[in-house]
């Protein structure tokens with residue numbers, strides 16, 4: 280029972296076990312390789328698909344970071360490789376209709392049946408686009424991560440832009456996930472900071488989950504909580520070295536992002552990864568997209584939203600169920616964690632306006648039907664008062 284707790288992350292692929300929560304869980308990803316030089320395992324992981332053609336997808340930045348190396352490894356190992364490179368110059372690649380469509384076009388050549396595997400090299404945009412297309416074409420995909428920027432490497436959803444709106448589409452888990460710490464440590468600092476912000480967000484996600492269990496009787500899996508909690512502790516023990524690109528600190532960050540994904544994949548809900556802090560982030564992001572602006576990195580938003588949600592737990596301490604408040608450290612402590620890890624600390628600092636911030640506190644809980652501390656505040660008639668107080672503290 281709970282065997283997964285005794286396994287190293289790289290050994291978790293294809294695990295199944297009876298869990299103390301009463302369910303049977305399985306983690307269906309075929310291979311996970313995290314560590315220095317992990318990219319060299321790509322040909323071995325891709326070996327079952329050697330008979331056919333392999334489509335490799337990157338953009339100009341991720342090609343330089345790892346795509347060139349990944350391509351050479353595959354060609355040297357005798358694979359029949361077709362490449363698709365999105366050259367966006369200095370612009371970032373947005374995972375929208377044009378990107379998804381281009382990948383599809385590459386697959387539907389004169390002999391589409393020959394393509395057996397998609398290998399994406401990149402982070403959020405490439406991963407989500409390849410995940411979506413491979414799902415709909417019933418093909419496996421392997422992701423070679425280039426930045427520890429988000430927790431979507433192990434996730435079966437694909438957030439994409441559609442007609443100017445961000446929509447989270449169902450997709451599937453990767454066949455293989457490769458996270459080479461030696462490559463990822465050289466990712467742009469803002470992407471490392473974003474990934475760290477996403478990890479910090481798990482603090483309030485877990486507290487919110489506990490609240491939902493105690494107030495609404497939601498399902499809970501202690502094995503998943505332990506997996507995520509351990510990964511957070513490990514990541515936070517070294518996160519002050521992230522600004523120096525310390526390889527071990529980067530490794531623990533990637534592990535935390537990946538293990539959160541494993542926890543989500545085991546129970547097929549995103550509770551271990553996402554609570555009220557994610558709702559604020561989504562609220563801000565939708566506002567940016569509505570105004571035609573490029574949103575701030577997901578994890579950066581989640582990071583600054585976390586001490587805000589911690590303030591909710593503080594303000595409601597007198598009526599929270601027993602033990603829930605103790606799961607969430609004080610907001611000052613979370614702010615220090617963010618600052619020491621090189622991530623932005625407050626919504627104001629990343630350009631969220633006072634008005635947008637205040638609205639998000641009042642309406643953030645409507646973003647998705649998921650019980651959180653914001654809805655708890657609403658139910659107890661305390662939401663407006665808390666929103667006013669936090670906004671004044673952060674903005675006046």
Ligand SMILES: [Zn+2]
Nearest residue numbers: 430477577581
């Ligand atoms: Zn997230």
Ligand SMILES: [Zn+2]
Nearest residue numbers: 298300500502
């Ligand atoms: Zn369980």
